[in-house]
Amino acid sequence: MDLGLLAFIAWWAPFFSFLIIGVFIRKYGKLSAALSIIAISISLISSIVILLNIRALENPVLKDIVWLPFGTKKGLAGPESIFFGLFLDNLSAIMLFIVALVAFAVQVYSIGYMGEETPPSLGRYYAYHSLFAFSMIGLTFSKSILQMFVFWELVGVCSYLLIGFYYYKPEAARAALKAFWITKLGDVGFITGILILYFKFGNLDIFKLINDPAILKSAGGVASVILMLIFCGAIGKSAQFPLHIWLPDVMEGPTPVSALIHAATMVAAGVYMVSRLFPVFREFPDVMWIITILGAFTAFLAATMALVQEDIKRVLAYSTISQLGYMMAALGAGSLVAGFFHLFTHAYFKALLFLGAGAAIHAVHSNSIWDMGGLFKKAPITAITFGIATLALAGIPPFAGFFSKEEILVATYSYANKIPFYLLLITVFLTAFYMGRAYTVAFFGNPRSENAKHAHDPDLSMKFSLVLLAIFSVFAGFYAGKISHLLEYLTAHEAIEHHGGLNLTVLSLSFALIGLLSSYYIYARAPQVADNTRERFSFVYTMLQRRYYIDDLFEWIYRRIILGLSAFAGWWDRHIVDGLVNWVIYTTARLGRSLRVIQTGIVQDYLFYIALGSIVLLVLILRGF
């Protein structure tokens, strides 16, 4: 079987679906939905077939065409040319599966969730979804970094479109713009890095780069700068501190979109990019150190913010930032397997959490966990699947998150600097605590609002997706060995010493359990403890509520500095530049006005001037000048 062809089909099927929906059948919502789901099913089936035949992928499948020919000689493109193509190896095959599965689950779920939309609106929704899947798969298969950047931006555009799907809601439009701009901030670094890389080394081919990182290594400092700039793109896309502020606002879009963005597409792009270039990154310990410390810090920071959120989607959003921090920390600590494996498991349970949250929101018509409560009895399937995902996120065995988090802790433990490890360990507790809090408040106890009393499980399509993802959330963890084996070719030098393995397991597990149990105790049995703590440490509470004032800082920068600069530039343009032009115009006009009086139109006046001029000339000539 030609795996390259299959990968190609998996890649372009959603694109054709997008094209057909966008051009022809946008007005028929149900038909668009069906087509889009068929396309993503094709991708999913192809990816499964590829995974089943993964043995055949010992040598990566490379297919390309010349995209931008440079240095052409005798009709042949030179070595500096940039290629557009397909790069299928184990890593991209696994990534394809993640993307296709989550996108499939989300699209099926959307049948139920978006059922009340008007048909054209639904068509638009599915067109965006198809484009999104296409872009993300294209990013996965990118052969050159420039191609990756193009799809990277396409992913950004799609998330902009989908976050702003309810464009008539000002908050949604604002959130979409915010997501777009903040990620652009990182992308400026990314493209700068790409440009320097190209002009310095004349090579943007990922396959060549990761097989021969020594070229960059020998260049020393400038290569570090390049990688740091490229990593800036990942900071924006994967919502690392300080560019994490866009991610919580993504929840303004439809809930399935949040699930897609938070799990497998948008934010996964940054982690995937670092994984893709991991053999290169590994050669630069200084860059790796920054990645680790930034990831661990982000994980901790976001987890603390998640503690005080009342909107269930916001809790999940901060937890996404936190988990992305975990992945980055693991990658930076030198373990591709741990980081990528966490991406693998996290995609399922985070998508499941969002879809479950969507089902709960659908049932009670409110985002606040304080409007829910008692949903366990009313909506058992939602509650059970959400519970599985919660346990997976908290890191309780045998659910998926436990295994991947374990690997990350081991990886950071064996890292030279222990600070990231301790930060992540505390975050294990925090994660368990905030998820326990959200779950306890939303699903246990008595209904806290009128709507919560009449809550019920969602319809079939939504249930299907929930159960599908729940199955993966349970079993994905068991593929740890398999994935580490599959990625061996990229991690030839990776040597995780599993010393202290068991102790570490006990430690992290006890942290997670304490977190879960204490939150259950506080929010189910002794709510006054929470209130007392909040009152005693009100300034901490306010600080967390205000998100460490980082959003305010950005806003301040925007309002004072950027708008100030713009105002100054505007003033300069209006008064200095335009002023100069206006002065020229005014002077010319004035000169013309004062000279027009001699244009009397009377022919004899002109004759008089001529005569006068002649006499003057005559006198001059006679006097010999």
Added chain:
Amino acid sequence: MELKSLFFLSIFLFSLGLYGVLSRRNAMGILIALELIFNSANLNFGIFSKIHANPSGVMTILFGIGITAAEIVLGFAIVILLFRLRKTSNADEVHILRG
């Protein structure tokens, strides 16, 4: 009579013509005054022809008279058309090119 004193006649004719051109209101008058200027020029040709004993100056006068006659016809035609159009032949009343 001193030949050179005819130059004073020429200067007088020219000045008279210039004065007429600049001061007459009627376009016809301007054209007539213009003829005086022509004549002064022609007179100069004649005088120099006599001084240098060169007949080409006299020939030039003949050509000049011919050309002037043709030109004056054109000028009159323009003035007549102007009169038909504007009901006036006064040069200072026609100033549509005023700035």
